[in-house]
Amino acid sequence: xxxxxxxxxxxxxxxxxxxxxxxxxxxxxxxxxxxxxxxxxxxxxxxxxxxxxxxxxxxxxxxxxxxxxxxxxxxxxxxxxxxxxxxxxxxxxxxxxxxxxxxxxxxxxxxxxxxxxxxxxxxxxxxxxxxxxxxxxxxxxxxxxxxxxxxxxxxxxxxxxxxxxxxxxxxxxxxxxxxxxxxxxxxxxxxxxxxxxxxxxxxxxxxxxxxxxxxxxxxxxxxxxxxxxxxxxxxxxxxxxxxxxxxxxxxxxxxxxxxxxxxx
Ligand SMILES: Nc1ncnc2c1ncn2[C@@H]1O[C@H](COP(=O)(O)OP(=O)(O)OP(=O)(O)O)[C@@H](O)[C@H]1O
Ligand SMILES: [Mg+2]
Numbered sequence: 001x002x003x004x005x006x007x008x009x010x011x012x013x014x015x016x017x018x019x020x021x022x023x024x025x026x027x028x029x030x031x032x033x034x035x036x037x038x039x040x041x042x043x044x045x046x047x048x049x050x051x052x053x054x055x056x057x058x059x060x061x062x063x064x065x066x067x068x069x070x071x072x073x074x075x076x077x078x079x080x081x082x083x084x085x086x087x088x089x090x091x092x093x094x095x096x097x098x099x100x101x102x103x104x105x106x107x108x109x110x111x112x113x114x115x116x117x118x119x120x121x122x123x124x125x126x127x128x129x130x131x132x133x134x135x136x137x138x139x140x141x142x143x144x145x146x147x148x149x150x151x152x153x154x155x156x157x158x159x160x161x162x163x164x165x166x167x168x169x170x171x172x173x174x175x176x177x178x179x180x181x182x183x184x185x186x187x188x189x190x191x192x193x194x195x196x197x198x199x200x201x202x203x204x205x206x207x208x209x210x211x212x213x214x215x216x217x218x219x220x221x222x223x224x225x226x227x228x229x230x231x232x233x234x235x236x237x238x239x240x241x242x243x244x245x246x247x248x249x250x251x252x253x254x255x256x257x258x259x260x261x262x263x264x
Pocket of ligand 2: 106
């Protein structure tokens, strides 16, 4: 009950921010969220669907060191990132900020081992299971019905469980039978979050997630991040998201140089 009250209050805070920041196009969706939020205030306990809408199941924990870069640099055209010296530890929750073109996405590619360093070294820890919403989303861009595309990624799962999981993410019969490519960006993002939950991840990487999400999906993502107990790398320009998501470190990247910002 205590927990339920706290959640309702948090949701209200988010709701107020939605109201002030929503664009006209998003206003209808924001109103829909408001209605949900208002309902939370008048009932004793949030409804189960809302409360359990989703959480991201962690994979078995990784080692203490998730990834480490030593004097690592990489060039792309005229742009050079680094040399970078940084260590990401188990359960760090890092916000990566900086101007457009500063090198945020390149840093992720480098420290996740997607692109080899030109100089220095990068090493990924044992047992690290990386989950990326964007990567997962790419799986849902084909002509197969969503439920088919999803089931292919979790071959051990009975169809009924796939349907139940997708339904928890607000993807019901109207969505799951349609070609995945015809779903909205927010729907595809919810499907990819469902897939991360199904697979279990211990390093969640989000590069500008709010660019692709509708407001209910952002709210769901923020809730999921709260309960996620693995390591988090979050690139975002979204002030509200920076304020809402629990973070332990902040890296700022400008013109290819990484600076760790320590709270004063
Ligand atoms: N494949 C590539 N070839 C050439 N240049 C590239 C390539 N990828 C990125 N760059 C350049 O590297 C620089 C850093 O890009 P990066 O995508 O890492 O920045 P970012 O901080 O993620 O920017 P944004 O906020 O716009 O996402 C940019 O100047 C970009 O044009
Ligand atoms: Mg980027």
